[in-house]
Structures are given as C-alpha cells and as structure tokens.
C-alpha cells in the first residue's frame with residue numbers, strides 16, 4: 001500500500017435516509033429525495049456517501065433489521081432508484097458506501113423464518129438457538145440460556161414456545177443474531193456483498209461487525225449492581241474468531257477488485273490494541289473502524305442514561321491516544337456524531353448563544369486530525385438536539401424500551417426517565433434535515449414520521465448555502481483543506497497543551513510544512529502559549545472570526561495557522 005490511500009484525503013457524509021429528504025409526501029425520507037439533493041452534497045465537497053440501510057425491513061430498528069438484503073424497502077423506493085442514486089453520485093465523482101448489517105437479520109428474513117420453523121430445519125444452525133437454563137420453567141424470567149442483556153433493554157434471549165428453545169438477539173427481539181460459526185452463513189453474506197459490489201457500490205460501513213464472533217460456550221457475563229442482566233460484552237466484543245472472519249471476508253469479497261473501495265467497521269467496545277490489528281493494511285481486514293471511547297466520556301460508567309459533563313482534558317487524552325496508536329500503521333475514522341449519537345453542537349459545543357461559532361470550531365478541530373472525517377447529515381448546518389416533550393414524541397426502540405423498563409421494573413417516574421433520556425437519546429439526531437423555513441423544514445409535504453425541530457425556521461440549508469459566513473460554507477472550507485493541503489491528509493499529529501481545560505491544541509506536520517490548530521471549547525477568552533513564538537507570525541488558513549492577532553482565542557474560536 002502506498003500509505004497515501006485515497007480514503008486518507010476523503011470526507012464521508014452519512015445519510016440516514018428516513019430523515020434526509022422525502023420526495024413522495026409520505027413523511028419518510030427516500031432515495032429520490034436524496035437524488036434531488038446530490039448537488040447540495042457535491043457543493044459541500046464530500047467524496048463518499050455512507051447510506052444507512054434502505055433494504056426491505058419491518059423497520060423495527062429503522063432498517064437495521066433487514067428482511068431482504070438484495071431489495072429496497074418500498075418506503076425508500078426500489079432498486080431502479082438505488083441505481084439512479086449510484087449513477088448520480090458516480091457522475092459527480094462521488095462514491096456510495098452501503099450499510100452492511102450482518103451481525104443479525106430481521107426475524108422476518110426468510111433465513112430466520114426457516115430456521116425457526118423446526119428444530120431440525122437445515123437453517124436451524126444459522127442462528128443461535130439454545131434450550132432453557134437447566135431446571136428452569138421455560139419462558140419464565142431467569143430461564144434464559146445465560147444472563148446476557150439486550151442493548152435495547154430486557155434479556156438478549158427470546159423464547160419460542162413452538163420449539164421450546166430461545167434465540168439470541170443482542171439488539172431487539174426482531175433482530176436475531178446470525179451464527180457466524182456456520183460457514184453457510186458466512187458464504188451467504190459474502191455472496192450478498194459481492195452482489196452489491198458487482199452492482200457498482202464502493203464499499204460498506206459494517207454494523208457492529210466486531211460482535212459477529214461470539215464465545216461459542218455463551219458463558220454468563222458479569223452483572224453490575226442494580227443491573228437486571230449480565231454484560232455479555234466480554235464474550236462477543238471482538239470475539240475469538242473475529243480476525244479470521246474479517247480476513248476471510250476480505251479474501252472472498254474485496255481481494256482482487258480493481259477499484260478504490262472503502263470498508264469501515266463499526267466496533268463498539270473496540271480497544272486501541274485491537275483497532276491496530278483491524279486496520280493494519282498488511283492484515284487485510286478493514287480500512288478503518290468507528291471506535292466509541294470519546295462518545296462514552298460524558299456518561300457515568302458508559303451508561304448513556306446517566307449523562308455527565310464532558311471534561312475537555314479527557315476528550316483530548318482519548319482522541320490523542322487514538323491518534324498516536326493509529327498514526328504510523330492503521331487509520332482512524334473521525335466523527336462527532338451519527339444516527340446513534342446526540343447532535344455534535346449540542347453535545348460538544350454550545351447550541352445556544354455560540355451555536356454557529358462552536359459548530360465551526362468543532363468542524364475544524366475534528367477534520368484537521370489524522371483520519372477520515374465523517375459528517376453526519378445536518379451537522380454541516382449546525383443542527384441541534386431536539387427538545388422532545390413526552391415519551392410519545394419519541395420513535396427510537398432504544399428509547400421506548402428503556403422508558404418502559406425503567407418505569408415498570410426499575411421504579412423510576414416518567415419525568416425522571418424523560419430527563420435522563422434528553423441529552424443523549426438517538427432521536428436527537430433523527431429529526432428531519434432542515435432544508436428551508438417552510439412547513440416541516442422543507443423535508444416533506446406530508447406528516448413527518450418524527451417531528452421537525454422547530455428551530456428549522458432559522459437553522460436550514462436555504463438560509464446558509466449562499467451565506468459565506470454560514471456553518472455550511474465553513475464546512476466547505478474545512479473539507480476543501482483536506483483536498484488541497486497534504487499536511488491535513490498525511491501529516492503526523494502532536495497533541496499540545498494536554499492539560500489545558502479550555503483549549504484543544506495540536507500540530508500536524510510533513511517535511512517542509514506544518515499546521516497549528518487551536519480550538520477554544522469555552523465561552524471565555526483564552527490566551528494560548530504553545531512555547532513557540534514563531535507561530536504568532538504564521539499565516540491563518542482558516543478561522544471562525546475575522547483574523548485576530550497572536551494566538552489568543554475568543555469565545556469558541558478556532559484558529560488554523562500554517563507555516564513552511
């Protein structure tokens with residue numbers, strides 16, 4: 001590998017299709033809505049679109065429960081529309097990366113329907129079926145084969161009375177886990193992946209791909225005080241055969257293809273050490289991973305329903321460690337948000353008085369790290385979290401299941417749960433993209449599947465596209481910098497002022513040129529001394545204020561200086 005792979009100077013834009021743009025007035029975003037916005041994306045300058053699932057699905061987890069991997073759900077369109085989107089992107093020199101969800105299928109996938117039809121069905125072993133715990137009353141609490149909990153509350157096992165066995169589901173009970181120990185499962189997945197690559201797609205974002213290898217003994221997990229279920233994580237996060245499976249996938253699907261492809265593994269719980277193995281090009285596993293350390297720092301014990309204030313030095317320590325570890329070998333993805341995370345400007349910036357300034361600062365600080373940056377739809381507009389009123393305003397299964405469990409089994413009141421849900425729930429990021437100040441933010445002419453944020457009347461694309469000072473146009477400048485300055489794509493990374501509690505400072509350098517990036521994560525003026533007075537005279541290549549003097553930072557200011 002050249003060390004200068006194409007994806008190192010690329011920027012990826014994530015589209016969550018049901019919330020992006022609705023073309024037929026049914027209140028749900030769709031493929032033709034995306035097609036109508038391709039020039040908006042091209043103008044932004046992004047190179048790749050990562051499209052969250054649009055396959056046939058009962059939509060139990062908004063498409064991450066797939067019932068046909070090789071067809072498009074009618075709510076989003078059809079394969080002809082997908083091909084039109086693909087051609088539209090390629091015609092603009094952009095690529096399409098599909099979302100690969102193969103840790104589990106929908107319970108309505110024919111594979112599962114067959115598997116569940118009888119204990120001796122040939123596909124029984126395509127999923128994880130287990131008898132009740134010995135000596136237990138089948139179907140009653142505690143009879144599950146082990147104590148693992150589901151990510152969406154409740155046990156990770158669902159009882160099937162017709163066969164008297166349980167099936168494993170790390171997520172919703174309509175998302176049964178595939179059994180990757182079975183070579184027939186792996187072959188079927190690789191066939192499907194090849195079918196999509198042969199159709200012209202340019203790679204995959206792989207959903208919880210480090211969960212596909214489980215300890216086949218399915219041992220009990222540790223159960224923390226006050227938790228209803230054990231944590232199976234130690235027995236399926238980056239499990240025993242994960243590297244073998246990803247290397248086999250690479251050989252069966254990606255090897256020998258003569259086009260630039262992108263593979264990014266979504267890996268909750270992945271460690272730096274494992275990520276080095278996953279992304280080391282010589283191992284031919286994946287190009288990069290989504291790790292979750294920096295998005296767990298504002299939660300007590302990683303519990304998103306126990307939010308706490310983020311400490312900047314913790315953030316710098318975490319991201320700095322990933323920069324150092326994957327600096328020479330391997331590669332980082334860079335993100336503040338996605339469809340599972342709260343909106344960046346609300347979570348890491350200030351979505352009130354300093355919304356635009358902090359959104360721009362966050363963009364420059366993130367994108368100028370070493371790695372491939374991901375822009376989540378609406379982030380380029382400075383879209384914010386949503387103030388949901390009642391539980392009936394929510395749509396996300398993770399939220400609804402937690403609310404039910406917390407109010408029925410854990411004795412919390414509705415008000416307590418709603419307060420705990422507000423900062424980090426996934427629906428914050430799933431309110432429709434705000435295109436203009438018309439009804440429903442120009443997202444749909446119908447009734448939106450989830451409410452549009454009322455601030456769409458001021459925060460929207462129409463108000464920003466032609467405003468050179470807008471968040472949108474700042475993103476254009478940041479993205480352009482990765483395309484034009486090799487220091488951004490290929491330079492090394494040195495964290496500066498690690499103990500400073502308000503300023504995020506780092507240096508990027510290549511022989512002959514270097515950048516200094518200074519971000520003020522506070523609303524107060526911050527003097528900055530990086531121990532090198534020569535920077536004071538360096539040229540400013542990017543900033544969110546009119547050029548100032550020296551290195552002092554105004555509220556939420558970002559300065560990017562360059563010197564040869």
Ligand code: TEU
Pocket residue numbers: 061064065101151171207208266268304339340398426
């Ligand atoms: O998310 C995996 C994952 O770890 C999420 O459960 C995330 O940690 C959690 O939502 C944060 O609270 C992937 C998809 O991105 C997510 O949308 C799906 O719900 C999930 O897998 C199951 O497919």
